[in-house]
Amino acid sequence: xxxxxxxxxxxxxxxxxxxxxxxxxxxxxxxxxxxxxxxxxxxxxxxxxxxxxxxxxxxxxxxxxxxxxxxxxxxxxxxxxxxxxxxxxxxxxxxxxxxxxxxxxxxxxxxxxxxxxxxxxxxxxxxxxxxxxxxxxxxxxxxxxxxxxxxxxxxxxxxxxxxxxxxxxxxxxxxxxxxxxxxxxxxxxxxxxxxxxxxxxxxxxxxxxxxxxxxxxxxxxxxxxxxxxxxxxxxxxxxxxxxxxxxxxxxxxxxxxxxxxxxxxxxxxxxxxxxxxxxxxxxxxxxxxxxxxxxxxxxxxxx
Amino acid sequence: xxxxxxxxxxxxxxxxxxxxxxxxxxxxxxxxxxxxxxxxxxxxxxxxxxxxxxxxxxxxxxxxxxxxxxxxxxxxxxxxxxxxxxxxxxxxxxxxxxxxxxxxxxxxxxxxxxxxxxxxxxxxxxxxxxxxxxxxxxxxxxxxxxxxxxxxxxxxxxxxxxxxxxxxxxxxxxxxxxxxxxxxxxxxxxxxxxxxxxxxxxxxxxxxxxxxxxxxxxxxxxxxxxxxxxxxxxxxxxxxxxxxxxxxxxxxxxxxxxxxxxxxxxxxxxxxxxxxxxxxxxxxxxxxxxxxxxxxxxxxxxxxxxxxxxxxxxxxxxxxxxxxxxxxxxxxxxxxxxxx
Numbered sequence: 001x002x003x004x005x006x007x008x009x010x011x012x013x014x015x016x017x018x019x020x021x022x023x024x025x026x027x028x029x030x031x032x033x034x035x036x037x038x039x040x041x042x043x044x045x046x047x048x049x050x051x052x053x054x055x056x057x058x059x060x061x062x063x064x065x066x067x068x069x070x071x072x073x074x075x076x077x078x079x080x081x082x083x084x085x086x087x088x089x090x091x092x093x094x095x096x097x098x099x100x101x102x103x104x105x106x107x108x109x110x111x112x113x114x115x116x117x118x119x120x121x122x123x124x125x126x127x128x129x130x131x132x133x134x135x136x137x138x139x140x141x142x143x144x145x146x147x148x149x150x151x152x153x154x155x156x157x158x159x160x161x162x163x164x165x166x167x168x169x170x171x172x173x174x175x176x177x178x179x180x181x182x183x184x185x186x187x188x189x190x191x192x193x194x195x196x197x198x199x200x201x202x203x204x205x206x207x208x209x210x211x212x213x214x215x216x217x218x219x220x221x222x223x224x225x226x227x228x229x230x231x232x233x234x235x236x237x238x239x240x241x242x243x244x245x246x247x248x249x250x251x252x253x254x255x256x257x258x259x260x261x262x263x264x265x266x267x268x269x270x271x272x273x274x275x276x277x278x279x280x281x282x283x284x285x286x287x288x289x290x291x292x293x294x295x296x297x298x299x300x301x302x303x
Numbered sequence: 304x305x306x307x308x309x310x311x312x313x314x315x316x317x318x319x320x321x322x323x324x325x326x327x328x329x330x331x332x333x334x335x336x337x338x339x340x341x342x343x344x345x346x347x348x349x350x351x352x353x354x355x356x357x358x359x360x361x362x363x364x365x366x367x368x369x370x371x372x373x374x375x376x377x378x379x380x381x382x383x384x385x386x387x388x389x390x391x392x393x394x395x396x397x398x399x400x401x402x403x404x405x406x407x408x409x410x411x412x413x414x415x416x417x418x419x420x421x422x423x424x425x426x427x428x429x430x431x432x433x434x435x436x437x438x439x440x441x442x443x444x445x446x447x448x449x450x451x452x453x454x455x456x457x458x459x460x461x462x463x464x465x466x467x468x469x470x471x472x473x474x475x476x477x478x479x480x481x482x483x484x485x486x487x488x489x490x491x492x493x494x495x496x497x498x499x500x501x502x503x504x505x506x507x508x509x510x511x512x513x514x515x516x517x518x519x520x521x522x523x524x525x526x527x528x529x530x531x532x533x534x535x536x537x538x539x540x541x542x543x544x545x546x547x548x549x550x551x552x553x554x555x556x557x558x559x560x561x562x563x564x565x566x567x568x569x570x571x572x573x574x575x576x577x578x579x580x581x582x583x584x585x586x587x588x589x590x591x592x593x594x595x596x597x598x599x600x601x602x603x604x605x606x607x608x609x610x611x612x613x614x615x616x617x618x619x620x621x622x623x624x625x626x627x628x629x630x631x632x633x634x635x636x637x638x639x640x641x642x643x
Contacts, residue, residue, distance in 0.1 A: 026443060026506045029436055029474035035427040036394050042424035042433075056412050123408050127469065130372055130402035131425040132394050 039133040040141050047145040051114040063110040067153065070103050075157045079164040089165075093186055094258040096158055097193060101251055104153060104197065105222040111149050112201035113214035115142045121209035135300045139292070146198035147191075155190035162186055185261045193254040196284035197222075199291035200250070206298045226251040243274040247283050256280045324386060326351050326477050326509045327371060331380035334366050334533075341366040343533040344380070353503040355520030355527045355541070356513040357626055363533040364513050368479050371511075372402060385476055398427050401470035401478040401508075405485055409462055411455035415446055418454065419468045426473035433472075440468045443506075444498060460491035464498070471502060477509045478502060484519055492519075499523050521622040529629045536629045544625055546617075549592040552577060553601055554585045554614035562588055565604040571597055585613045592617060 053060030078091035091099060119125055128138055162183050169175035204221060205214040229249030233242035246252040259266040260277025325348040332345040341363045358364050369375040371384050373393020382389045384396045410418060416437050423433035441450045444464040449457070454465060463483060470478050483499060484492040500523050503510045514520055520527065527544055529536040537544060555562055563574050566588075577587030590597055605612050 027439065028507070029428070029432070031432045032429055033398060033427045033473075034429060035398055038427045038429065039425045042421065042430070046421050046424075050413075055414065055417055060412075118410060122410050123406055124410055126404045126406070127402070127408050127422065128425065129374060130397055130400075130404075131422070132398040132427045133425065134394065 036132050036134075036137065039131055040137050043128070043133070043138065043141040044145045044148070047115055047142055048149055050118075051111045051145065051149060064107065067103055067107040067110070071100060071107075071153050071157050074100055074103070075161045075164075079161065079168070082165070082168055086168075091161065092262075092264075093158065093162070093182060093189075094255075094262040094264050096154075096161075097254045097258060098251070100153070100157075102223070104150075105219055107153055108146075108150065108197055108201040108222070109215040109218040112146055112198070112218060113205045113211040115146055115202060116205040117209050117211045117214050121211075136296065139295050139299055143195075143198060143202060143292070143295075146202055147195050150194035150198050151190060154194050155187065158186045158190060159183070182262075189254070189258050189261055192257065192281055192284055195288050196254070197250070199288040203291040203294050206295045222250055225249060240274060247275075247280075253280050253284055257284065323350055325349055327354075327382070327384055327511075329380065329382040332367075332370070332377050332382050333379040334363075334370060334375070335378040341533050342370070342377070342530075345530070345533070345535050347528065347535055347538045349526065349528065349538065351509045352526040352540075353500070353510045353512065353524040355524035355622075356511055356530075357517070357520060357527060358530040358536075359630065362530045364530065365481070366533075367530065368402075368481065368511070368513065371396075372400065372479065373397060398473070399476050401473065401475040403466045403470040403478070403480045403483055405482040407462070409454050409465055412453060414451050414453055415441055415457070415465050415468070416450040419450075419465065419472050422469040423472040426475075428473055436472050436474070437468070440472045441465075443471075443501075444468045445494070460487055460495070463487060463491070463495055467495070467498060467502075471506070471508065475508060477511065479511045479513070481513045482515065483512065484514065484516060496523055517621075517623045517626055527622070527625075529626060531630050537625075541622065545622075546592060550618045551590045551592050551597060551601065552614065552616050552618055553588045553590060553605075553612060554580075554583060555588060555605065555610050556585050556613055557608065557610040559586045559588055562604060562608065562610060565608055566590065566600055569600040569604055571600045571604075583613070587614075 050056070052064050053062075074091070078089070081088060081090060097104070119128065125138075129135060133141075162179070163176075166172050166175045166179060200221065201218045204217040208214050208217070226249045229245045229252060232245040237245075246256065256266055256275075257277060257280040258264075260280065327347065327349040329345045329347050332342055333340070334342040345367070356364055356367070366375065370377055370382050370389055373384075373389045373396050376390050385399055387396050389396060413421075416434075419441060420434045420437035423436050424430060428436060438447075438450065441447060444467055446461060446464050446468065449461065454462065457465065467480070467483065470480070480499065484495050487495060496519055499510060499512065502508050503523070510523070512520060512524055521541070525541055526539070527541045528538040553562075559576050563576070566572075566574050571590060573591035573593060575589050577589040579586045590601060601612075601615070604610075
């Protein structure tokens with residue numbers, strides 16, 4: 001307010017006003033509509049972020065963060081030792097999943113239930129299914145997010161490990177060129193195993209709306225199935241029966257697939273040799289297809 | 304902030320519908336679940352409007368909404384929404400349609416802005432636009448200040464507003480609202496109804512409001528669709544429905560039975576004696592207002608009989624009376640007549 005000569009305050013004149021406020025009203029959206037493709041990617045990215053605890057309380061971030069630290073150490077320590085003691089390799093590419101299996105199991109038990117259980121339990125599905133995507137899209141987006149997250153604890157550290165190995169060579173660039181085949185094998189191995197683990201853990205999560213039950217089911221399936229399978233293999237049954245038992249063992253499946261890819265001999269070779277490497281890869285992919293069928297049965301209604 | 308005049312909308316000025324093409328159209332729509340006939344040969348054309356969808360429990364309202372959203376296929380017949388076939392264009396329809404379910408459907412540990420923005424992306428909007436739209440729409444529903452709070456801390460009324468915001472965040476042409484005021488206290492219900500009315504009048508969206516509370520529909524909607532037992536009982540503007548199902552009270556100075564007989568001879572059959580009011584010595588005759596020709600028939604009957612008409616007035620029913628009449632009559636043929 002301005003003071004006049006007598007010291008009294010005069011009301012502001014209209015031309016002195018410095019701003020006006022309008023009701024901004026409702027603005028129609030006239031921008032791009034990207035449709036189903038955008039919905040699919042939006043769901044994939046959002047699911048990954050939520051599973052890692054993004055925009056949630058700190059407690060939701062603890063388990064994934066600890067597993068990343070553990071995986072990071074498992075890769076960094078062998079690389080560090082290799083840097084000081086040349087020719088000493090304590091982690092081989094084909095052993096990676098054996099080394100990290102328990103960590104992977106815990107990581108997936110924390111991530112996979114986040115993908116499906118909350119949506120079911122909190123009844124968010126009607127909102128998703130009333131959007132620009134189908135039920136099959138929803139499931140595929142969830143499978144893709146889980147697989148991508150699994151790749152961050154399989155392909156990413158293994159890729160870093162491979163790169164570290166080459167950089168520790170006397171001539172890194174020629175070494176990379178010589179060992180590029182290993183990188184290809186690492187990619188194939190990690191993609192197949194990640195897809196396999198993602199599908200198995202998602203199908204378990206699809207059976208319940210409770211995260212704790214799903215997590216327990218995943219740990220049970222990933223840790224108890226191998227015990228049963230190895231138990232059968234060691235119980236004196238024929239080699240052929242023992243070989244078939246290995247096909248129901250997640251550790252043996254990706255282990256034998258890895259050994260086969262890298263041309264190495266496995267500890268179970270007496271019984272594992274009855275199937276070629278491709279069979280172990282094929283069984284994992286068939287398992288992925290079966291898991292998808294079960295999830296479709298759970299989510300895609302016939303009408 | 305000063306906006307350009309073109310971006311300022313005029314308060315309370317209804318947005319003209321861009322087209323009078325029907326937003327919903329069904330042809331012989333039938334849905335059969337094993338032993339239950341959920342929808343029975345439904346034929347209806349619904350213009351852009353605020354549409355009240357009425358019917359008792361199990362009438363087929365939810366089945367109809369699911370088919371219109373492209374989530375369920377009809378057993379026979381067809382349905383189209385915004386000119387798109389529900390059986391083949393479900394995804395495209397859902398890009399242009401919003402849906403607010405009755406049940407609790409919100410994630411507890413997400414903020415309103417985050418979730419509504421995500422739902423905009425799920426309708427196909429690019430990420431940046433989705434975030435902007437979420438902020439705008441949450442402002443429109445009165446959650447501007449609370450948009451960064453976790454939904455778990457929201458009251459029932461605030462959660463309903465978030466549900467409404469996610470239904471309109473992608474600027475749909477048509478919004479399905481399933482019992483939007485369920486469980487709300489009177490002030491909350493009041494402001495929710497105001498919001499719904501604004502969605503239609505100021506935002507220019509057509510609204511399908513499914514509710515058991517007839518007062519809500521009477522307050523917000525200008526078109527009513529009643530289904531019962533899977534059959535269409537009525538689909539027309541509420542005003543017209545009131546007129547069509549209204550009555551005319553004729554107070555005559557003469558013999559009631561003769562007058563009724565005369566009306567029958569002129570083709571007006573839905574007539575009954577209305578007794579004699581305490582304040583008047585003359586008897587009333589109640590004539591069903593099936594069309595404006597009824598007025599001519601009353602005039603002609605009175606003229607032929609040389610009866611003085613003491614009073615002639617129309618009696619308009621409330622929506623509740625209309626609803627009860629329609630449900631009680633259960634007249635499928637009425638659905639066929641009013642269907643378009």
